[in-house]
Every structure is written in C-alpha cells, then in structure tokens.
Amino acid sequence: MQRRGSKGEGAAGVTIVDIARQAGVSIKTVSRVINREEGVGAEARARIEDLIARLGYRPNVAARLLSSRRSYLIGVIFLRMGAYHYIGEIQAGAMRACRRAGYQLVVEQVGEGAAGPRETLIETLRAGRFDGLVLTPPVCDDPELLDIVESHGLAYVRIAPGGDFGRSPYVFMDDASAAREITDRLLDLGHRRIAFIDGPREHTAATRRRQGYLAALGARGVTPCADLIQSGDFESLSGFEVTERLLDLSHPPTAIFAANDGMAVGVLAAAAKRGLSVPGSLSVVGFDDSPVAASAWPRLTTVHQPVAEMAEAAADMLIDGFGDKRFRGRTLVRQLDFRVVDRASIAPPRKSASGL
C-alpha cells in the first residue's frame, strides 16, 4: 500500500516488527517489554531493550491508541486562553510531567467564539481522545462542565478549584496562609491601617485571601476597619478607582493589599497620579506574581503561586492514576507551597501615620 516514507532521518520509521525480527522474537514479546509486562526472560528482555535503544524505536502513538484505547494524550482545558497570564506556566509544568512519562500535551480552549463553553467542551471531548484532563480555573469550578467531563468517563484533576472538593482529585495552594503571611510582612513593618481590595465574588480564591488578611490582623489584635475593605474585580482599573476612594478617607491607609497583581498595579497608578511615593508614603502588595508584578514600578512585593508546579503535580496525578484503574473512588489531593516574593513596594509607614 503506502510506500515507506523516505524521511531524511535514519531512525524514523522503525517499527515493532523490525525490533522483533532483529531480536529473533515475536512482536508480542517486544510489546511486552515496551509495556513492562511480565513473562519475558531476562536475556530476551535485555536483547530487546538494547535494540530499542540502538535503533531509536518509538512506539507509534496512533497504532497504540487504536489497539488499546490509550492515547497518551493529556488535555489542558482553559477558558479564553488569551486572558490569563499563567497559562504558559501551567503548560510548561504539565508538559514536564508528560514528557517524563511519554505523554503529549494537547491544549484546548472552551468558550471562544459563538458557541458557549458547554458546546465547545462537548465538541472537544468528542473529537480528541484524551486519557485525562487537567482543568484550570474557572473551568474547574463550573459543575456543568464537570458533568460533561464525567459523562465521557474521563479522568481529570483540577487545579486550585474553588469548592466541591470531594468531587475529584485536585491540587491547590493555601491562599489563606499566603495572604496571612504577606499581611504579616506589613504588620511587621509597623503598618496598622492596612486596606484590602477584594476580588469578584465568584472568585473563591479572593475570599480565602481576605480571610487570611483578617486572620493576620486578628492575631495582632488589630481591629479591621470596614472602610478599608473594598471590593474590586481583579482588573487594574478597579484597583485604581478603589484606591482613589481609599486615599480620600479622612484617615487613609498606610498600606494596601490587593487580592491580585492587576489591581495592585492600579493602586500604584493611583498613587503615582497623586504624587504619592511608593513605598515611601504608601506600601502596596499584590498577589500572584504575574509578569506585571516584576515590570511594574516599583517592583511589586507579592505572593508567588507555584503555578507550574501545581500543573506538574496535576499531570503526574493523572498519569499515576491511569495505572490505578482510573482513580476508582479514590480522591487525591496535593498541596503546594507558596512563596512571598520580596521586592520594592513596601516600607515602614511614615511616622505621622504609624504613631497612633
């Protein structure tokens, strides 16, 4: 039928048949070696492994899929990919895990264009054959989408889900502790009037960050002042506007903690507009360690989320799970550590304000 593709490469096109013939065994035996199955003698195994290495043999993914229904494909699902800064890191992390285990990573985006997330997800799942899925926020917080995935009988791991924790394996970071720790930084410097800019309600991580903030204040006996807790929508403009209100207060804050970096940049902008130096006259911290945090001015003190590591762990859990009868009933959870990134946007409060 088809001619053997005449690649410019020597090694390409080696099949299991070639190995079998040269090793003087059946293809089934070679298959057993590849898949680490029992029932192959030590010397035959050694001979075959040596040949595989020498000829640079790689199993044909398609044939494998066709025969065994395992695709060695893991999908990462995003909602509107352009919008999030962390997608590169997620992919990089997931890819590390995939490559280690001989898997490939397929990226999919749902909810772009005319069709809604539901439709595109169904379409995606039908078209591609995935062994498992890594679900990112906010996809992983939509019960309806989870239903769809489950109805396809697909294994999946969520990254930083907002709730419904019993439902599937997931990886997460302790937002509350991180928020508490970065608030402590401010407290340690002597700040007492610390404002908090919340995120949108549906973003449950923002809520956990607020709780951490409150816990830190509580632990030092600082009573949180309602005026100082304002809500934003994670966009920098909201950070800007809220800050204007905050600075107009009769007794303005000496430090502002924004629940994400985007809003923190807005805080910086509002301060710049008023000629208020940061961190001299106002300290600012963000959350996420997004790229803007590093290029903002001054460089933003923030919390680094181990995004790549979370994705790597998620993919690892998925791959390990495949051996395990597809997660049957087990619920796995992995927590990863955050890190406070000390940069240049915080300093002790000016005397006048700190005195009190």
Add this chain to the structure above:
Amino acid sequence: MQRRGSKGEGAAGVTIVDIARQAGVSIKTVSRVINREEGVGAEARARIEDLIARLGYRPNVAARLLSSRRSYLIGVIFLRMGAYHYIGEIQAGAMRACRRAGYQLVVEQVGEGAAGPRETLIETLRAGRFDGLVLTPPVCDDPELLDIVESHGLAYVRIAPGGDFGRSPYVFMDDASAAREITDRLLDLGHRRIAFIDGPREHTAATRRRQGYLAALGARGVTPCADLIQSGDFESLSGFEVTERLLDLSHPPTAIFAANDGMAVGVLAAAAKRGLSVPGSLSVVGFDDSPVAASAWPRLTTVHQPVAEMAEAAADMLIDGFGDKRFRGRTLVRQLDFRVVDRASIAPPRKSASGL
C-alpha cells in the same frame, strides 16, 4: 476483543461501519464523503451526510493517522513558554484555525531542563506525529533548529522571523512601519527631540523598530541626535536607567519611544521619580501592547501586534498547504496589520522645549 466502551454518552463510539450499514453502502463510500472525494452520487452523499450529522459521527483520529499518515495534529513550538506574555494569544489564534479545519493543537516547548533545545526538539519530533509546525520567535530564528525540522520532512510556518526569509513560509508584521507611524504621532504633536530606547542586539525586531523611528525623523528633516538613541535590554529596569541618563542631558528629550512596553514602564517610573508629569512634561510611547501597557499610569500609547491573527494565519497556511503537496517549493508570506493604540501617555511638548 475489547468490549465496546460503555460511555455515559449515546453518540460516542459511532464508527464508519455504523454509518455505512445504515446508509446501505460500503464503508469506502462513506470514507469518500468524509474526505470530500469525487465519485459519490448526489443522493447517496446526501443520505450519508445526514446520517453523519444525526449520529454525531466523528472519524477516529488514530485510525486515520495509522492509515493515511495524516495526524490532524499541528504543533506550536515555544522556547521556554513561561517567559512570553503572548503565548496565550498565539495559541488562541492557532486554535481557531485548527478547530475550523478539524485539527488539534499540540503545544511543545523546547530547551527546558537539562537538555538543550536541539535535543528536546528531536525528541519531540520523534515522539509526536505532526502534520506541520508553527514556529515562534526565537525558535524560528535558530537555523540549527530549522535544519532539524526540515530533516524530518515537516512543513512549517514561522511567525515573525528575524531573517532568512526565503527559507519557508512565514507571517509577519511590519515593525518598521509601525515604529514610523507611532513616531509620526509624536512628530505631529510637535516633538522634535525624541529619544529612542533600543532593544538587545539579537532581537532583530528592535532593529527594525529603530529603522522606522529613524525613517520618520528623516522624512521630516529632523536630524537624529546620537545622544538620544540609547540601548536597553527590554526589561523595565533598563528603561528606568536609560531615562535617568536621558533626563540629565543638558538638552533633554521631550518624548521617549521605548522599543517595548516593559522599558516604557521603566521610563514612566523614572519620570515619576523626578516629579515629571507624563504626558504633560514628557511623552512616552511603547511597543507591543502587552498587559502592562494597559494598566500602567498613565495608560501607555503603544503599537498593538496582531499576535493572535498571525498565529491563526500561520496555522491556516499550514493547513491549506497540506492539500498542496506539502508546500512543494512554494514560499508563502503573509503580512498582517499593526494598530497604534492611542492611550494617555502622549501630548504636545511644553513650549519651552518645542520652540527651538
């Protein structure tokens, strides 16, 4: 052999055989319809198409690949994915094209970890079966990597390559014209002492931007002053430092054009530090329309690169090319339009300076 997977879904698992049986034709005829081949009567075709739609049949990717060597997989190759802000847009764009044509997008990263880009690329190409590749900078500017791709006989399209233009199809944006146009904005406002902050030498786009800047000055008869052309490294800190030097000049610039947004933010910071209002006392423009540009203060006037569109066009070219005997000898090029994003960081120069 294997039992038919008992999916929770009705439609999954429909094969070409089911369609053929219900339509009362052979599987080959169905195959012809799917692949838009000739030789099927109108009514048979209609009947089959109807069945395909009703049963929600999707060709099995693996079987197709195995049989025809077309994988319907397009790879996008990045170098260190975490590092660039535009990767989400690139993927989103490429995915649009893929989805339209029934392809899937596989993301790959080279040069991460111990192994160099060379090794990981070879490994990647050997493991995955791609129909074609979209190469992003700086991968697409490494002749050695291009050699590897070519030696595998793979079709590829480059996005914004820096040189070696005859070598393959590519898509690009006219950096020079864009730089010229944004410089004209400044000139139109009356600025004559316009500084330019260059990028790192290996970044060929920076060079083209500088040429555009020079061309704009030349067209108005403004002689560029060597003092006003300084080099940076695309990081915001370098923008800050260069600006300090610039502002210390006996005859400082009234406007600064930074070759990317990151450095432009640094310019803004340096101005803020000196209490120089932007755009009142100093106009600033950047390039790229990266996320920081929109959230900086004041919001940065910059050039929007059609990143998503370029990726979409690249994937389209690839897919179209497959029909065409794999690009045999043809060199295709597509140019996409930039757009100057007018925001709040430029204004006419103060009288004292503009007079001259």
Add this chain to the structure above:
DNA sequence: AAACCGATAGACAACGTTGTCGTCGCATGA
C-alpha cells in the same frame, strides 16, 4: 451491435500496535 467510456461503487489489504488464547518445555508433587 460491438466496443468503449466515465461515473459510481465495493472488496480487500494495509497501517502498527495490543488483547486473548494457546502451546511448549520443564519442574513439581502424588
């Protein structure tokens, strides 16, 4: 009327692997 044609369609093998089942040789225990 014979020969030929193009349009339409089907039979069958092939792609490269894994799953199932069977066989062989040899050691073990009764």
Add this chain to the structure above:
DNA sequence: TCATGCGACGACAACGTTGTCTATCGGTTT
C-alpha cells in the same frame, strides 16, 4: 510415571480508517 502447574513465548484477530484495484451500469461512439 503421569497428571499438574507455571513461566515464557507466539499466533492471530481486532482496532477504524484510507489506498488500490476491480466491477457494474448506463450511455456514447464506432
């Protein structure tokens, strides 16, 4: 001595599609 069991391995079908080759049919040309 003979069944019994076990470890090592092979034969063969199956996965779902496409490529190649061949057959049928109605109409046109000679």
